[in-house]
Amino acid sequence: MRVANYCPVCGAPTVMQERFGRQRPVCSQCNHTIFFEPKVAVVIFVVEGDRVLLVERANDPAKGTWALPAGFVDSDEDPRDAAARETLEETGLTVEVTHLLDVLHRPDPQGLADLVIAYRARVTGGDLQAGDDAADARWFTRDVLPMIGFRTTEILLGRWPQDED
Numbered sequence: 634m635r636v637a638n639y640c641p642v643c644g645a646p647t648v649m650q651e652r653f654g655r656q657r658p659v660c661s662q663c664n665h666t667i668f669f670e671p672k673v674a675v676v677i678f679v680v681e682g683d684r685v686l687l688v689e690r691a692n693d694p695a696k697g698t699w700a701l702p703a704g705f706v707d708s709d710e711d712p713r714d715a716a717a718r719e720t721l722e723e724t725g726l727t728v729e730v731t732h733l734l735d736v737l738h739r740p741d742p743q744g745l746a747d748l749v750i751a752y753r754a755r756v757t758g759g760d761l762q763a764g765d766d767a768a769d770a771r772w773f774t775r776d777v778l779p780m781i782g783f784r785t786t787e788i789l790l791g792r793w794p795q796d797e798d
């Protein structure tokens with residue numbers, strides 16, 4: 634459970650009170666109610682023919698395993714833009730997001746994000762080169778997949794045939 638000991642508005646200590654149907658931190662001075670919001674990430678399923686684009690994690694959690702390109706959405710960012718940005722940062726490829734695949738609620742016990750928005754995208758340019766928190770970026774065919782480190786990637790790869798355009 635998340636905690637907030639101090640008010641983000643005035644800095645005074647909070648107390649737990651019933652507000653809007655559940656216990657929430659409430660400021661003891663200015664009465665501000667703190668609502669915890671879900672952390673949102675995007676994951677991008679890029680396919681070319683029978684190959685899918687995966688990145689090797691350079692850092693923990695799951696360092697050394699492979700996953701679909703992914704990352705957090707900035708607070709003022711369109712998630713489709715976040716998908717294109719993360720793919721470019723991690724793989725060097727520019728992509729066009731074609732459609733929404735799913736919105737997954739915390740399927741990852743590592744708890745990196747509360748909501749994961751999964752998009753399908755296709756490559757429009759760039760040169761394949763790993764960057765940011767990706768140690769490597771490669772295309773893999775369905776029958777020769779590397780060790781996958783994230784549940785969201787497993788779920789989406791498992792549905793691959795159905796997601797084929």
Ligand SMILES: [Zn+2]
Pocket residue numbers: 640641642643644645660661662663664665
């Ligand atoms: Zn306050």
